[in-house]
Amino acid sequence: MVERVDAAVRQRKEFNYKDIWLSKSGVHAYNQCPFRFYHQVVLGTPFVKSIEMFQGNIAHDLIFEVYDNIDREKIDSSSDLRREYWDFFAKRLDDIRKEDAQLGNNLGILLNKFITVEEQRWGMRNLKYPNRFWPKKKEMFLEDDEIKYYGTLDRLDKWRKGKYILLDYKTGKYREYNLSKMRNEMFGYKHLVEANGIVKGEVTHWGQIFLGGVDTAIQPQVISEPFKSATEKAFYKKLEKTRKGIKFRFFPKKHTPLCDWCSYVKECMLEAEDKWKEPE
Numbered sequence: 001m002v003e004r005v006d007a008a009v010r011q012r013k014e015f016n017y018k019d020i021w022l023s024k025s026g027v028h029a030y031n032q033c034p035f036r037f038y039h040q041v042v043l044g045t046p047f048v049k050s051i052e053m054f055q056g057n058i059a060h061d062l063i064f065e066v067y068d069n070i071d072r073e074k075i076d077s078s079s080d081l082r083r084e085y086w087d088f089f090a091k092r093l094d095d096i097r098k099e100d101a102q103l104g105n106n107l108g109i110l111l112n113k114f115i116t117v118e119e120q121r122w123g124m125r126n127l128k129y130p131n132r133f134w135p136k137k138k139e140m141f142l143e144d145d146e147i148k149y150y151g152t153l154d155r156l157d158k159w160r161k162g163k164y165i166l167l168d169y170k171t172g173k174y175r176e177y178n179l180s181k182m183r184n185e186m187f188g189y190k191h192l193v194e195a196n197g198i199v200k201g202e203v204t205h206w207g208q209i210f211l212g213g214v215d216t217a218i219q220p221q222v223i224s225e226p227f228k229s230a231t232e233k234a235f236y237k238k239l240e241k242t243r244k245g246i247k248f249r250f251f252p253k254k255h256t257p258l259c260d261w262c263s264y265v266k267e268c269m270l271e272a273e274d275k276w277k278e279p280e
């Protein structure tokens with residue numbers, strides 16, 4: 001199995017009850033199942049990374065590396081773009097396939113879909129400002145001491161003077177029922193970008209690019225919309241409520257169909273059901 005090269009920017013903060021730092025995945029994990037959060041984040045109990053997570057992490061790394069490893073001057077059409085991107089990916093995939101052929105093939109499908117999305121974007125780029133095609137920022141670790149929140153944004157693009165869009169890559173499929181979670185996560189990035197003064201202007205939109213997994217019959221899908229004020233209120237409220245639950249050490253089990261994929265089933269079965277008391 002190929003060892004995943006952990007990008008230095010994909011950082012984690014050590015958990016402590018004095019300063020409860022949260023990321024989008026921490027907030028999500030707590031709200032999905034506080035007991036799982038307790039093991040994953042508070043205790044740091046090792047968990048089994050699914051094949052999809054593993055593949056997704058490598059695909060992310062390669063997607064961001066490509067921008068620094070191509071000759072942008074050589075790209076004048078979408079077929080140039082495909083050739084330049086693929087030249088870089090093919091070399092990396094050859095190395096991966098030598099150790100794990102299946103992983104290499106799956107990554108090949110995901111990266112091919114990524115190139116398709118980029119080709120479409122190339123066709124629609126603003127010809128007056130061709131450089132806006134390229135990411136303004138990519139894979140950037142950000143934190144805000146004020147609200148004790150951190151995260152690594154995938155990509156930030158300028159789309160108009162003083163206006164920016166935040167983009168996130170997902171290797172899986174788009175699921176409509178996750179829309180409010182997506183809005184909440186993306187608002188967290190907007191907060192971090194603006195709190196850190198990363199751009200002169202406003203982050204007005206967000207987008208998520210779903211590659212649709214390794215099934216070649218599923219086309220990539222792009223979801224995008226402007227940020228809404230209701231999301232802003234919901235984000236800060238959820239963050240406060242999550243932190244309060246953790247502060248009071250409230251980690252009950254939340255049984256859902258997702259339990260079938262949980263890495264902490266063993267710990268969960270050994271734990272008394274009524275151990276945790278809800279905060280006043």
Ligand code: SF4
Nearest residue numbers: 033253254259262268
């Ligand atoms: S098995 Fe279900 S209830 Fe138990 S920790 Fe995992 S997600 Fe929570």
